Amino acid sequence: MREASVTAPQLIEWGVATLALPGEAQSGDLHLVKPVGTAVLVAVVDGLGHGAEAATAAQAAVAALERHATESPVPLIQRCHRALQGTRGAVMSLAVFARPERSMTWLGVGNVDGLLLYGDGAARSGSTRASLVTRGGIVGSELPRLHPVVLPIAPGDTLIFATDGIREGFAEGLSPEAGPQQLADQILARHGKGTDDALVLVARYLGGAGTRG
DSSP states (O other), rough: OOEEOTTTTTEEEEEEEEEEEEEEESSEEEEEEETTTEEEEEEEEESSSSSSSHEEEEEEHHHHHHHHTTTTTHHHHHHHHHTTTTTEEEEEEEEEEEEEOOOOOOOSSSSSSEEETTTTSSSSBBBSSSOOOOOBBBBBBOOOOOOOEEEOTTTTEEEEEOOOTTTTTTTTTTTTOOHHHHHHHHHHHHHHHHHOEEEEEEOOOTSOOOOOO
């Protein structure tokens, strides 16, 4: 299953590719992309395990994110933690793109990988990318101390969130000119494990530059 959309014109464009574990009717890997004022919230949630119970936990987290999307990342994850108590729990990563500040704030609990690829091709702080440092834990039962990180961003910078159904090294060999949906499809096809639910979300910051294919 795939879907794509352009949301909050001139702020980001995005695409998502997802696949349930073969034999399961539901995926426990879900996403949310939601414009909030002059910002956009991007989140990926992985309910623990797979099947109906994993999907129920992920759905509860996405519903909490939707209801409280105007809050900052730390309170948002705390809201999800309360909403998921009594469920199997989930791991999740989220990012908020802010228009006036030209910044991205990201935060993760568990093993939803996050990567920001710099769009200008030039190294910043000695690297061409930044990796999200997530905190070990489970949203719903074992919430760690939360430390969001704020990064300056420039048009063309591309965020990738990938659940643990995607193998490591998924960002190698990607075409910088490809659109977000094409990148998400490519990563899922090349790096999906096939032994778990899998989801890849790609969001490119436009920062007023207009959409690109």
